[in-house]
Every structure is written in structure tokens, then in C-alpha cells.
Amino acid sequence: MLKILVIDEIQERALEICEGLTRAGHMVAAVLPDAIELHDRVQQLQPDVVLINTESPSRDTLENLAVLDRKMPRPVLMFAEDDADDVIRQAMRAGVSSYVVDGLAPERLQSLLKVATLRFEEYLALRQERDEAQRKLSERTLVDRAKGILMKSRNMSEDEAYHALRKLAMERGRKIGEVAEQIISAADLLLG
Secondary structure, three states, X not given: OOEEEEEEOOHHHHHHHHHHHHHOOOEEEEEEOOOOXXXXXXXXXXXOEEEEEXXXXXXXXXXXXXXXXXXXXXXXXXXXXXXXXXXHHHHHHOOOOEEEEOOOOHHHHHHHXXXXXXXXXXXXXXXXXXXXXXXXHHHHHHHXXXXXXXXXXXXXXXXXXXXXXXXXXXXXXXXXXXXXXXXXXXXXXXXX
């Protein structure tokens, strides 16, 4: 059972969606007429999925989805009539997991929710891999700068500088990147 936040500017259509979700065994967390308070409502309700039904996503909706994607990412399933490539692209960039054109059919709802959730999980895994790679690259850059400082100030070889960094990190119970950052900060302070 998924807890779903429904956004639809047309109340009658929203009620049909809620009925379809309930019949499929899901819980409707709330129904909103627009995405203006999306971040606050998601924070308050903690839905598993955000479902949006619209003619065409507005700029405000896309901006609110992008903020949500950065701060509290959730699977977003969007039903829209607008099939323009640029609109779909903007929606996907804003964090929409699945963009469905051609209306919402209750019999397809369950499988579309699965697709949106699975796509979102893949997206999160890729985002975590990217963040880890960026962290490692940043740490590597710090270590290289710190080695350069040690090589220059202590007349060490690159290998000796690396071993000195590693030894200092182990003695202090810190990560080598943290020690490298401390050496860089101290050098900046001393050398101005």
C-alpha cells in the first residue's frame, strides 16, 4: 500500500483518481489543487508518491517539483495532455519519474505507479553514485594539494608525502581527506 499525495486542479477529476487509488489498495494522503505548498505538504504528510494530473505542468509546478527533488525527493507520476518534447524534458529535469500523456486510465494506475517508483529508485541510486564519485574526486584533489604542500615545505617525494598524510590520519583517527584539508588550511593561514 502506497501513501499518495494527489494534485489536480479539477476537483471532480481528483475524486475519480482518489477512488481508483483506494480501489487499488492505496491510501490518499491529501488532495491539493496546485503544487504551491508542495514542499510543506510533503514534509507534513510524508507521502510515498506524488501524483499530478494536469493539462500541462505550469512553470510554478515545475519549480516546486525541482525544489522537492533537491530537498525531499519522491517518486512523481505526472499525467498531462501536453506532449511537447520541451515540456516533457522540463518535467523530467524537475524530478518527474514518469510523464504519462493520453490521460489517466484507472486500470493502468497500478502498473504506472510501479514504473514511477522503480524509475525513482534507479534515479536515486545513480544520484548517490554521482555524489560519491564527486566526494572521492574532491578528497583526491585535497590530498594532491596537501601532498604538494608537504613536498615543497619538507622537501619530500610524492610517495613520502602521501605516507606522511596517511600516517597522520591514522594517528588522529581521521580520514586522509580531513587531514589534507587541515594541512591546506594551515598552509593558507601561514603563507597568507
